[in-house]
Amino acid sequence: xxxxxxxxxxxxxxxxxxxxxxxxxxxxxxxxxxxxxxxxxxxxxxxxxxxxxxxxxxxxxxxxxxxxxxxxxxxxxxxxxxxxxxxxxxxxxxxxxxxxxxxxxxxxxxxxxxxxxxxxxxxxxxxxxxxxxxxxxxxxxxxxxxxxxxxxxxxxxxxxxxxxxxxxxxxxxxxxxxxxxxxxxxxxxxxxxxxxxxxxxxxxxxxxxxxxxxxxxxxxxxxxxxxxxxxxxxxxxxxxxxxxxxxxxxxxxxxxxxxxxxxxxxxxxxxxxxxxxxxxxxxxxxxxxxxxxxxxxxxxxxxxxxxxxxxxxxxxxxxxxxxxxxxxxxxxxxxxxxxxxxxxxxxxxxxxxxxxxxxxxxxxxxxxxxxxxxxxxxxxxxxxxxxxxxxxxxxxxxxxxxxxxxxxxxxxxxxxxxxxxxxxxxxxxxxxxxxxxxxxxxxxxxxxxxxxxxxxxxxxxxxxxxxxxxxxxxxxxxxxxxxxxxxxxx
Ligand code: BG6
Numbered sequence: 001x002x003x004x005x006x007x008x009x010x011x012x013x014x015x016x017x018x019x020x021x022x023x024x025x026x027x028x029x030x031x032x033x034x035x036x037x038x039x040x041x042x043x044x045x046x047x048x049x050x051x052x053x054x055x056x057x058x059x060x061x062x063x064x065x066x067x068x069x070x071x072x073x074x075x076x077x078x079x080x081x082x083x084x085x086x087x088x089x090x091x092x093x094x095x096x097x098x099x100x101x102x103x104x105x106x107x108x109x110x111x112x113x114x115x116x117x118x119x120x121x122x123x124x125x126x127x128x129x130x131x132x133x134x135x136x137x138x139x140x141x142x143x144x145x146x147x148x149x150x151x152x153x154x155x156x157x158x159x160x161x162x163x164x165x166x167x168x169x170x171x172x173x174x175x176x177x178x179x180x181x182x183x184x185x186x187x188x189x190x191x192x193x194x195x196x197x198x199x200x201x202x203x204x205x206x207x208x209x210x211x212x213x214x215x216x217x218x219x220x221x222x223x224x225x226x227x228x229x230x231x232x233x234x235x236x237x238x239x240x241x242x243x244x245x246x247x248x249x250x251x252x253x254x255x256x257x258x259x260x261x262x263x264x265x266x267x268x269x270x271x272x273x274x275x276x277x278x279x280x281x282x283x284x285x286x287x288x289x290x291x292x293x294x295x296x297x298x299x300x301x302x303x304x305x306x307x308x309x310x311x312x313x314x315x316x317x318x319x320x321x322x323x324x325x326x327x328x329x330x331x332x333x334x335x336x337x338x339x340x341x342x343x344x345x346x347x348x349x350x351x352x353x354x355x356x357x358x359x360x361x362x363x364x365x366x367x368x369x370x371x372x373x374x375x376x377x378x379x380x381x382x383x384x385x386x387x388x389x390x391x392x393x394x395x396x397x398x399x400x401x402x403x404x405x406x407x408x409x410x411x412x413x414x415x416x417x418x419x420x421x422x423x424x425x426x427x428x429x430x431x432x433x434x435x436x437x438x439x440x441x442x443x444x445x446x447x448x449x450x451x452x453x454x455x456x457x458x459x460x461x462x463x464x465x466x467x468x469x470x471x472x473x474x475x476x477x478x479x480x481x482x483x484x485x486x487x488x489x490x
Pocket of ligand 1: 149217
């Protein structure tokens, strides 16, 4: 049974309290933590946003959101009523020239209590919000501020946001969210690597042939065209989620689980990533954009149709990258990264492919290498593919079969959403699952360089059909190296 240790009472103020993130993730996450008795009832959750709305209307909205995210068997009207007692709403338009912070200030309780400001707004409001809080005298030593992604759209804008926020809050009070770090299987990457003596001796260029990281989504734009078309797959998924996964796979063992020990090792990986120029961007990366097709047997429009009639766009909805890490552990081991929208299935997997034995006495088995496949979603699992002899008296036939650790079969519990863990870590003041300023900026440096290289090479996205495995050029990227993408259906 999972143990839920209650956190200290807190006041949580959600800026963007009526938005999509609040409704889909934050409020349901808080409700679930309350159901598991992790949130003391003397806590307050205060939504704030531009809309004029009464507390009753906010509670109605929150109830619909929490109900939709809770299994029928778990829902309890009585528990909801108790949770609702902790919920408040206060309208505040941060973008307005004249703002009255007093009503919000009146809603927060003691200065001695932990206070969390969650900025679930457009990033352009991060600095005005922090400055407003400061001027209103609402920043105390017990405060933490949470910044949602995207933190900027390039190094310059990320740096400006960091400067503005750091002018008000100390770095130790700033929690930059990458929700992938709250996923159970992502946290398990560190346990797998650093708590099992088995892997570390194998974890380098001496035994690993290459690594693949795939985050495939079957969804399309989901009404976010305005944001996505200015962003694209590289900024939306690689700069944060995929680079975080890469760091956890590639980093040196940290000295301890202390936040700075972990983050210091991650940043070394980001700094060691090889940069691109116009020529290597052409040979080592692929940009794609989906056209209409069938996703899970349902007709799906193309990207341009989703944008609107007559729209044109060079934004990539798919990206594949052959990345190199220039250090002693990884020199010569490619990390193939790919992510795309409207792919065949929603799957996120990390594949560590090992080198063949030095001399095979069983003939050529190189088409079935040893692999460690870590499946992050939809069904969490770790599989280690080993060679075994096929039973039978005939010849000696080798087969590759997995040792299969399925989380669902091993642990019969509901998997908490990433935000549930992350919110509780913020209240506890544990920064280990959040990104430090230099980490975010180092990730942008690498991404900015690739965008410049794309611009220099005039790279246009190639088409792929919605519901497919992505563009042919992506398969060719590995084929040229005599390798192929791991087919997750296998
Ligand atoms: C978000 C991206 O950060 O992550 C979305 O902005 C993407 O475009 C989402 O769909 C994927 O998250 P998950 O948890 O569904 O894999």
